Amino acid sequence: MNLLNTLKGLLIYKEPEPVEKFILRENDNEASLSNQTDNKQTDNKQQDQKENESDRGTKKLKRQDRGGGGEPPPISRMLQNNLDYIKERFSVPTNSDVMIREFNVIVGKKAIPAFMVYYDGMVDRIVVDTDILMPLMLLSNLDIKSGDARIDVYIRNHLLTHNQIKEVEEFDQVLGEVNFGGCGIFVDGMNTAFAADVKGFEHRTVERPNTEMVIQGPQEGFTETIRVNTALIRKKLKDENLIVEDHLVGERSKTPCSILYIKNLANDSLVAEVRRRLGSIKVDYVQDSGEIEQLIEDSTYITSPQMVSTERPDRVAAMLTEGRAAVIVHGSPFALVMPTTAFELIHSPEDSYLRVPYANLLRCIRTIAILVALLLPGLYMAITNFHQEMIPTGLLLSLEAAREKVPFPSIVEILIMEVSFELIREAGIRIPGTIGPTLGIIGALILGQAAVAASIVSPILIIIVAVTGLGSFAIPSYSYAYSFRILRFGYIVLGSVAGFLGLSLGIFLQGMLLVSSKSFGVPFFAPFAPRTAGLGDTLLQDPVWKRERRPDYLNPKDNFRQPKISRGWTRQNNGGDNRNGK
Amino acid sequence: MGAITGMASDITFGGWEAVALIINAICARIFLNFPREVAEDAGTAGWLETVYFSILAFLLFYIIARLYARFNRKDILDIAGLAGGETGRIIGGLLLLGLILFAGALILREYTENMKIISLTDSPLGFVMMFFAVAMVAACFLGLEPIVRFIAVSVPIITAGLLFIVLMVAPYYDPTHLLPALGNGFYGIFGKGFFKLSTYSPLVYLFLIPPFLKDQKSFRRIGYTALGASALLLLISSLAYSLVYSYPTSLENFLPVFQLARLINYGRFFQRLESVFVLTFAISAMQYLGVILFFAVHVFKKTFRLEYHRPIILPFAVIMFSLAFVPSNLMTAIDLETKTYMTFAWSITFILPIIILLLARLRAAPGPLGAHPGGSPPTGGHLPESSPQGASATYRRRRSKGGGAL
Numbered sequence: 011m012n013l014l015n016t017l018k019g020l021l022i023y024k025e026p027e028p029v030e031k032f033i034l035r036e037n038d039n040e041a042s043l044s045n046q047t048d049n050k051q052t053d054n055k056q057q058d059q060k061e062n063e064s065d066r067g068t069k070k071l072k073r074q075d076r077g078g079g080g081e082p083p084p085i086s087r088m089l090q091n092n093l094d095y096i097k098e099r100f101s102v103p104t105n106s107d108v109m110i111r112e113f114n115v116i117v118g119k120k121a122i123p124a125f126m127v128y129y130d131g132m133v134d135r136i137v138v139d140t141d142i143l144m145p146l147m148l149l150s151n152l153d154i155k156s157g158d159a160r161i162d163v164y165i166r167n168h169l170l171t172h173n174q175i176k177e178v179e180e181f182d183q184v185l186g187e188v189n190f191g192g193c194g195i196f197v198d199g200m201n202t203a204f205a206a207d208v209k210g211f212e213h214r215t216v217e218r219p220n221t222e223m224v225i226q227g228p229q230e231g232f233t234e235t236i237r238v239n240t241a242l243i244r245k246k247l248k249d250e251n252l253i254v255e256d257h258l259v260g261e262r263s264k265t266p267c268s269i270l271y272i273k274n275l276a277n278d279s280l281v282a283e284v285r286r287r288l289g290s291i292k293v294d295y296v297q298d299s300g301e302i303e304q305l306i307e308d309s310t311y312i313t314s315p316q317m318v319s320t321e322r323p324d325r326v327a328a329m330l331t332e333g334r335a336a337v338i339v340h341g342s343p344f345a346l347v348m349p350t351t352a353f354e355l356i357h358s359p360e361d362s363y364l365r366v367p368y369a370n371l372l373r374c375i376r377t378i379a380i381l382v383a384l385l386l387p388g389l390y391m392a393i394t395n396f397h398q399e400m401i402p403t404g405l406l407l408s409l410e411a412a413r414e415k416v417p418f419p420s421i422v423e424i425l426i427m428e429v430s431f432e433l434i435r436e437a438g439i440r441i442p443g444t445i446g447p448t449l450g451i452i453g454a455l456i457l458g459q460a461a462v463a464a465s466i467v468s469p470i471l472i473i474i475v476a477v478t479g480l481g482s483f484a485i486p487s488y489s490y491a492y493s494f495r496i497l498r499f500g501y502i503v504l505g506s507v508a509g510f511l512g513l514s515l516g517i518f519l520q521g522m523l524l525v526s527s528k529s530f531g532v533p534f535f536a537p538f539a540p541r542t543a544g545l546g547d548t549l550l551q552d553p554v555w556k557r558e559r560r561p562d563y564l565n566p567k568d569n570f571r572q573p574k575i576s577r578g579w580t581r582q583n584n585g586g587d588n589r590n591g592k
Numbered sequence: 593m594g595a596i597t598g599m600a601s602d603i604t605f606g607g608w609e610a611v612a613l614i615i616n617a618i619c620a621r622i623f624l625n626f627p628r629e630v631a632e633d634a635g636t637a638g639w640l641e642t643v644y645f646s647i648l649a650f651l652l653f654y655i656i657a658r659l660y661a662r663f664n665r666k667d668i669l670d671i672a673g674l675a676g677g678e679t680g681r682i683i684g685g686l687l688l689l690g691l692i693l694f695a696g697a698l699i700l701r702e703y704t705e706n707m708k709i710i711s712l713t714d715s716p717l718g719f720v721m722m723f724f725a726v727a728m729v730a731a732c733f734l735g736l737e738p739i740v741r742f743i744a745v746s747v748p749i750i751t752a753g754l755l756f757i758v759l760m761v762a763p764y765y766d767p768t769h770l771l772p773a774l775g776n777g778f779y780g781i782f783g784k785g786f787f788k789l790s791t792y793s794p795l796v797y798l799f800l801i802p803p804f805l806k807d808q809k810s811f812r813r814i815g816y817t818a819l820g821a822s823a824l825l826l827l828i829s830s831l832a833y834s835l836v837y838s839y840p841t842s843l844e845n846f847l848p849v850f851q852l853a854r855l856i857n858y859g860r861f862f863q864r865l866e867s868v869f870v871l872t873f874a875i876s877a878m879q880y881l882g883v884i885l886f887f888a889v890h891v892f893k894k895t896f897r898l899e900y901h902r903p904i905i906l907p908f909a910v911i912m913f914s915l916a917f918v919p920s921n922l923m924t925a926i927d928l929e930t931k932t933y934m935t936f937a938w939s940i941t942f943i944l945p946i947i948i949l950l951l952a953r954l955r956a957a958p959g960p961l962g963a964h965p966g967g968s969p970p971t972g973g974h975l976p977e978s979s980p981q982g983a984s985a986t987y988r989r990r991r992s993k994g995g996g997a998l
Contacts, residue, residue: 508715510867510870510871511707511711511723513871514723514875514878515723515726515727515878518742518875518879521742522730522739526735526737526738535741538745539741539742539745540606540609
């Protein structure tokens, strides 16, 4: 029978069954939305007035269109009105993870209806059960000695045992708390609600920082949770003057961000500027500090970053004690510290933990790494194309012998290699971990042996590209390294068209752009241009005991971080007592 | 940040930035033909000629600085306005503009020709000149503040490079090359040497930046420091050149410092370090040309009371670019410089300011004068526009005052 059907299907024409095709069409009301907006605003205002005039207790609250600019209604004394409004705002029952739990609270001898709302998976269930529901439903039956006549005061003072409870008057405040893992509690007869911080969503634990590894020093890195991150900083900086100011960024994401600064140290105008920039952001969605960085930086188009992006709490704490400000974004394991300068971006957090000779050796190596990453390919182009006389004869002969069989001009040769290298680097980040080693083998084979054996490139170029790559990896700031990777291509082109003159033009233009740039009002090339006091921690590092002054260009409220004699034991006359060190 | 915005009309340079600006402008000639020019004038006593006209420059600047004492925070154009009204300011401005453009075009041509000869022999002249032109236009667009900051960083490096060359050729020094001590004689040293005062003609930029300087005292200090450091570097270069090359050879050399660099030979590997000279030479040239174009535009804008300076940057760059092509070859350009520019530039640099200052003192009432002659803005007009948040240039000054605002 099946065979017969198959044969029939092959021989006889069968009309195809109609298939519903999906096309994403414009919303019906979208086109006319803009025209209606103005009318809507007027209507909303009129509606507000009418509702206010009528009996608020008996009329159901209606959700007003927020896009039309209407204010959300106040919390009603009628529980049913609040419940209806909450269901509408949270799209219950369409929204499946919204939990609304209705229950009764015993106040005196009366059972008062109440409900709580939260997102399943966002809250800590044990806390909700033991600290919210149990006291309200069970412990309220106990004979509590209280003279509080008001329900809200009675519940807050005697029933709710949870430690983080806020009494709020607006729905938006409750909604904000619920959206961030809290719960809202509404009680009949109250025109306020309780918002409890009962966050319990899953998050990564504190681990070693992935991008700023150090041999010596703390091994803790930030996580994606803002309060964990602020706590990590507070753990290091035990100072009540450390202020953590909260802001919400993003119309929809409502991403919590914190500005951190030390109240009696950071310049007020710096803090005000960070606050102003952060507060003025009007975007829909923000998820990471990288996006905040782009939204608050001084200049978008210069290649250098204008803030320090770090995942190390110890580094943030140290920079805060210099008088800087920091921004931490919920969902990002990177904190932003501002302002910064071109020289601080080549510092590693490890520098402070190492003895001065070692730290200074590393700083010299990093400076060389920057020069190599930026200029080496361009220099190679300039020397091979224009300034061959600079190369000693023996070396020149071996270079020429190596290049003899290469069919490409040196610019093509170097671009092939640099682009290949960038491809490997990008692929190395995207490739799944298990096949990562394969990439190394492919890269080594293609870029190393095969390219030379096929006379596509000369061996010296392999060395140039490899050393350039090493140089860029030695730069501590990932963003700063990007900057040099981009500019390197410019120097290659300039070096290949005009030799040292081209390189000079590149250096001049880059230098001019750098000295004209600013990071939160601080010149990017300070303390060299303009010259300010204290060159002790720029290219090289002073010993710990000699770092008396904070960076001058930050204009902190207190210029000195330690007395001139910070090692009391060097003064024999006071036996090491440094209480009068100044 | 309000502090910064509020300070935008109070932009001043730190003393070091202003000193570096003048040093770079004066000593740029070292990389061109200065050591050979003094050797041509005075023979083996080129260094003595340098000392002579440097002392003259000091004396003339002393007079100017004394006359300037009453004109706090005014540039020479403001003072010309006081001395001769609108007409005085326009005449003074046009004379200065002529000097700056003439010098700029000649220097652009000389730098380009020299670069072509030492490094880019196969490239067309216009192509090489384009690199300098791009640099000076970019610098001018970014404004005076980044220019002076960049110069403040680069001048010590370039000076170190020059001193490195001078030290590395020490094995070739021969004191007998300085004999006879008076070289070509008194006329060569003191007669021709007088016109070498024009070497210090970039001092005109100092007379244009008082609105950006803290006070008269710093103006005087900056002037003396810049003159002293420049004189020292000019002396060192001419002395080293005379010590290395005998008189007949010294007249034939093209780009004397480059020729000195070519002699550096330490071991089998480090034989040809003169290419490094190209880097310092080119960067020094670019920043000097940036200064020239900026002040040409600045003088024009201020002379004719224009509101903005950016629209005239490109036209002025094109004018300089075109003027640089007027000499038919390098030798004509050098002739124009040594025979024409050197003959009159000193008078506009030193005599014109003295006349203007004297007239202004005669016409102005006794007592210190304000900073708004003829309604001119105190900052000289367009600096705030070119660097809207440039108050940080005053960091050092304000730091020294203990200012707490960021």
